Amino acid sequence: MNYVPDFSIVTDNWIVLLRGLWVTIQIWIPSIVIGLAGGFLLAQARLARRGWIRGTSLVYVELFRDTPVLIQLIWFYYAFPILVGVQLSPYAAALLGLTLNTSAYASEIFRGGIRSIHRGQMEGALAIGMSRAQAMRRVILPQVIKRMLPAFTNRTIEVAKMSSLASVISVHELMYQGRLLSSTYYRPFEILTAVAFIYFVLIYPGTFLAGRLEKHLARSN
Amino acid sequence: MTGKPILEVKGLHKRFGDHHVLKGIDFTVEPGERVAIIGGSGSGKSTFLRCMNFMETLSEGEIWLDGTRIGVEKKGTVTYPEKQLCQVRERLGMVFQQFNLFPHMSVLNNVMEGLVTVQGKSKPEARRIAEAELAKVGLSEKHDAWPGRLSGGQQQRVAIARALSMQPEILLFDEPTSSLDPELVGEVLRVIKQLAEEGRTMLLVTHELGFAYHFATKVIFLAEGVFHEVGTPDEILKHPKQARTQDFLRRFGEFAF
Secondary structure, eight states, X not given: OOOOOOTHHHHHTHHHHHHHHHHHHHHHHHHHHHHHHHHHHHHHHHTXXXXXXXXXXXXXXXXXXXXXXXXXXXXXXXXXXXXXXOOOOHHHHHHHHHHXXXXXXXXXXXXXXXXXXXXXXXXXXXXXXOOHHHHIIXXXXXXXXXXXXXXXXXXHHHHHHHXXXXXXXXXXXXXXXXXXXXXXXXXXXXXXXXXXXXXXXXXXXXXXXXXXXXXXXXXXX | OOSOOSEEEEEEEEEETTEEEEEEEEXXXXXXXXXXXXXXXXXXXXXXXXXXXXXXXXXXXXXXXXXXXXXXXXXXXXXXXXXXXXXXXXXXXEEOTTOOOOTTXXXXXXXXXXXXXXXXXXXXXXHHHHHHHHHHTTOGGGTTSOGGGSOHHHHHHXXXXXXXXXXXXXXXXESTTTTSOHHHHHHHHHHHHHHHHTTOEEEEEOSOHHHHHHHOSEEEEEETTEEEEEEOHIIXXXXXXXXXXXXXXXXXXXXXX
C-alpha cells in the first residue's frame, strides 16, 4: 500500500464539515426529544381502555417498525407531498420521518417499562390521594425511566447514526457534506474517516454520561 | 356506640366479568369502631375492603362517607370524578399486603410524598410530620434508608406511617401481615394495636384470628360474597351460630394447641 494519506483536505474544509455537523444535530436532538414525548403518548394509547385507541396505536407502531427507515425518509420526501399536496423541504421530511420512527420505537420501550412496574405501585400512589397523572409523574415514570435508560440510550445513538440517511434526500448534514467533499476531491479515505470520527466524538460523550446516570439511579436497588 | 355513621355501604355488588364476588352488602361504620373482616381465601374480603377507597370500581351500590354519597348520579348512571376519588382516598388511608412502598424514594421521602404532592405542604413542614409518623412506628433511625434494604416488617411500618401522614379519618388494612415472615408479624401488629388504643376508626382484613379477637369491636365473617355472620369478637370467634362460621373456625384452629 503506497497511498499517502493527506488530512489537510479535512482541515482545509473543516468549516464545511462543521456546518454538516450542525445540521446533523438539528435533526438528531429534535427527533429524539419529540420522538420520546410522542412515544410516551403512544404507549399511553397502547394501554388505553378503548379498543380502537389501542388498535390505532398498534398499527402505527408496527408500520414504522416493520419498514426500512430509509424508505420512510424517502417516502416522506417524495410520496407524502402527493398525498397532502404540500412539498416538504428535505430537512422537514427527514425530521418528520425520524421523529415518527423514533416515537414508534420509544412507545414500545415505554409500554414495556410501564407494564413492568408492579400494579401495586400505582395503587400505593392512588391510595394516598394522588391523581393518575401525579402517580404517573412521581411514582411510575421515574421507575420506568430508570429501567429503560439503557434502551433509551441505544435509541438515541441509533437516531444519531440514522440521521446520516437524510443525505439521500439531500439534507446538508454531516454525511452529505462528507460525500460531497470526497467526490469533489477524490479523497474518500481521509474525509470519510474524519466523518466517522466526528460521529464518534458526537455520540460517545452521551453514552458515557448515560452510563454514569444509570449507576447513579441504581443506588436504590 | 351510637352516633352518625362515618362510612355507609348500601347494596354493594362487585363483579369481575361473570364472576360475582360481592352479592349485595350493607354495612355501616361508626367513628371509633374497629372492624375485623375474616373469611376464606377467595371469599371477597379484600375486594370488599378495596371497594371502600375505590381501588376497585363498584358494579352496583352506594358508598357514603360522613353523610355524603360518593359519585355523581346523572340520569341513572353513576360516575366517579377523579378529583372526588382522590379526596376520598386521602380520608381513607390504606395499608396493603405487599406494602407498595416507592422503591426509588428514601423512607422519609415515601412518607413525605403525599404531604407534598397531594396536600401541597412545604418540604420542611412535610418533613416534620413525616419524622413524627416514623417515630411513632419506631423507625426514626431509618429515614435515609431505601425501602428495599428494610425487612418486611419495617417496610410495612413505613407503609403505615405513610398512610398516617395524610391524617386519614379511617384506616384500611388489607391483610397487613400476610406476606411477612412469622417473626416479623408481631412488630406490625403492635403498631396496629397502638393505633387502636388511640381510638382510630379501622377496618382490618386479616387471617390473624387471635389478633382480631383482641383488636376488633366488631367481627364480620364474609363468605360467598355476603356478610354471613356479624357480631362482637366473642360472638363470632368464640360462639359462632352459623354452621359455616363454625366450620371455618374449626379448620383454622385445626393445628392450634
